[in-house]
Amino acid sequence: MSRSALFAVALLVAPAPVYAVDYTQASGSSLAFAGSYQGETFTGRFPGFVTHLVFDPAQLGASKLDVTIPLASATTANADYDEQMRGDAFFDAARFAQARYTATQFRALGGNRYAADGTLSLHGVTKPVTLTFTWTSGAQPVLEGKATVNRLDFGIGGGDWADTSLIPNAIAVSAKVVFQPAK
Amino acid sequence: MTLRNSNERWGPVSQALHWLIVILVLVMAYLGLTMVDLPTTPHKIFVYMLHKSVGITILVLVVLRLAWRLYAGTPGTLPGIPTWQSRIASLMHAALYVLLFALPISGWVVNSSTGFPLRWFNMLNLPAIAAKSESLHGIATKVHETLFWTLIVLALGHAAAAIYHHLFQRDETLARMLPRNWLRVPSTSGNHPHV
Numbered sequence: 296m297s298r299s300a301l302f303a304v305a306l307l308v309a310p311a312p313v314y315a316v317d318y319t320q321a322s323g324s325s326l327a328f329a330g331s332y333q334g335e336t337f338t339g340r341f342p343g344f345v346t347h348l349v350f351d352p353a354q355l356g357a358s359k360l361d362v363t364i365p366l367a368s369a370t371t372a373n374a375d376y377d378e379q380m381r382g383d384a385f386f387d388a389a390r391f392a393q394a395r396y397t398a399t400q401f402r403a404l405g406g407n408r409y410a411a412d413g414t415l416s417l418h419g420v421t422k423p424v425t426l427t428f429t430w431t432s433g434a435q436p437v438l439e440g441k442a443t444v445n446r447l448d449f450g451i452g453g454g455d456w457a458d459t460s461l462i463p464n465a466i467a468v469s470a471k472v473v474f475q476p477a478k
Numbered sequence: 479m480t481l482r483n484s485n486e487r488w489g490p491v492s493q494a495l496h497w498l499i500v501i502l503v504l505v506m507a508y509l510g511l512t513m514v515d516l517p518t519t520p521h522k523i524f525v526y527m528l529h530k531s532v533g534i535t536i537l538v539l540v541v542l543r544l545a546w547r548l549y550a551g552t553p554g555t556l557p558g559i560p561t562w563q564s565r566i567a568s569l570m571h572a573a574l575y576v577l578l579f580a581l582p583i584s585g586w587v588v589n590s591s592t593g594f595p596l597r598w599f600n601m602l603n604l605p606a607i608a609a610k611s612e613s614l615h616g617i618a619t620k621v622h623e624t625l626f627w628t629l630i631v632l633a634l635g636h637a638a639a640a641i642y643h644h645l646f647q648r649d650e651t652l653a654r655m656l657p658r659n660w661l662r663v664p665s666t667s668g669n670h671p672h673v
Contacts, residue, residue: 332595333523333527333594333595333597333600333603334595334597334600334603335595335597335603373592373593373610374612375592375593375594379518455519455520455521456519456520458520460600461520461523
């Protein structure tokens with residue numbers, strides 16, 4: 296066989312190369328959190344978070360997620376809460392200006408549902424956190440995900456503030472990220 | 479012995495409510511005056527929770543007290559007390575009741591305007607009665623403080639009048655708000671039966 300014939304066969308036998316698409320965050324994205332204080336729910340947002348994603352449902356092995364979350368601007372819309380939350384008893388945003396979530400391990404959960412087994416670096420602590428999400432493909436794909444972060448694992452509100460009857464350990468994090476292909 | 483109020487004396491229910499509220503107001507004054515300057519820790523939150531919880535409790539007790547007063551009646555004016563004095567006393571009592579309502583309610587507004595939870599003795603979350611608002615918070619705090627100092631001044635006047643009546647007028651004003659025989663009314667004339 297000639298070289299060109301070999302190449303043609305190789306093209307037929309090899310799986311079609313699919314490249315996971317490189318995405319950046321588009322407008323309309325939000326990263327929110329919710330917990331409870333003295334028996335009442337509070338919610339907040341992380342404005343200014345930045346997401347970078349390489350994702351292809353058909354090539355989860357090549358996918359990766361990287362989210363940077365500034366903490367000094369985290370807000371619950373209650374000035375008293377915010378001051379306390381950003382202060383040294385909680386985020387200590389003066390020392391730990393941002394949190395980072397990265398994931399390279401993805402699992403398909405059926406349908407358009409996936410899980411990312413990533414790690415969260417927050418307040419000087421790095422621990423595994425799983426993000427489950429739905430992926431809506433399109434020209435601007437949308438990731439809608441949820442994760443639970445146990446604040447005490449990261450030393451958020453330690454010491455006297457560790458009292459979970461005042462602020463329970465589990466903080467619910469929810470993300471809606473709209474993507475556009477990176478240029 | 480009847481629980482109700484007779485024409486001569488306050489009954490045990492009215493007495494218990496009166497003195498319980500006296501004690502709780504003193505506790506509130508202590509908590510309220512010391513809690514503000516505490517460092518922001520869960521201890522401060524606990525003290526605030528106590529202050530708010532006792533305040534709500536006083537509000538409920540005052541409602542009960544007035545309801546009981548309506549049901550059980552009030553003792554008559556003591557003999558020998560001039561009309562102008564009993565009028566002033568009635569005005570004083572009305573003002574104290576108004577303050578005992580207004581103080582907890584203004585405190586509730588203060589709390590609501592900050593958006594903080596109100597968890598009664600860490601057991602029961604009560605709703606906000608006003609919108610979260612910084613300007614409202616400023617006004618309500620001023621009102622709450624002013625009402626507090628007004629209550630202190632009036633309560634001191636009320637107590638001073640009762641003690642004056644007991645020591646100098648030597649009448650039953652104070653003794654009839656206490657269990658029988660707790661206070662002997664010092665009598666000047668020998669023909670008083672209870673010396």
